[in-house]
Amino acid sequence: MKGLVHISFAKIDFECPYCGLKYEDNEDKYLDRCNKNKSGYTKIKCKCGNRFGFVYDITGQALGFMLNPSKEEQDKANYFKSLLKSNQL
Ligand SMILES: [Zn+2]
Numbered sequence: 001m002k003g004l005v006h007i008s009f010a011k012i013d014f015e016c017p018y019c020g021l022k023y024e025d026n027e028d029k030y031l032d033r034c035n036k037n038k039s040g041y042t043k044i045k046c047k048c049g050n051r052f053g054f055v056y057d058i059t060g061q062a063l064g065f066m067l068n069p070s071k072e073e074q075d076k077a078n079y080f081k082s083l084l085k086s087n088q089l
Pocket residue numbers: 016017018019020021046047048049050077080
């Protein structure tokens with residue numbers, strides 16, 4: 001939900017930057033993966049078929065970001081997004 005304010009130290013919810021599918025890092029699963037990775041971020045394979053980068057920024061906000069998507073990947077994501085919107089999943 002846009003405009004919602006989270007009052008906590010760390011924001012653990014994030015979404016796929018391609019399709020907007022919601023995720024929650026409530027068991028620090030992705031945080032652990034970030035910490036183990038030298039680059040400080042990890043990659044997540046979304047149900048829409050795309051891989052996206054995931055990182056906690058310096059203020060403790062969970063953040064999903066695109067990894068140089070191809071045209072094909074964006075089309076796939078847009079299709080998935082439309083399914084999400086119409087609740088067909
Ligand atoms: Zn996705």
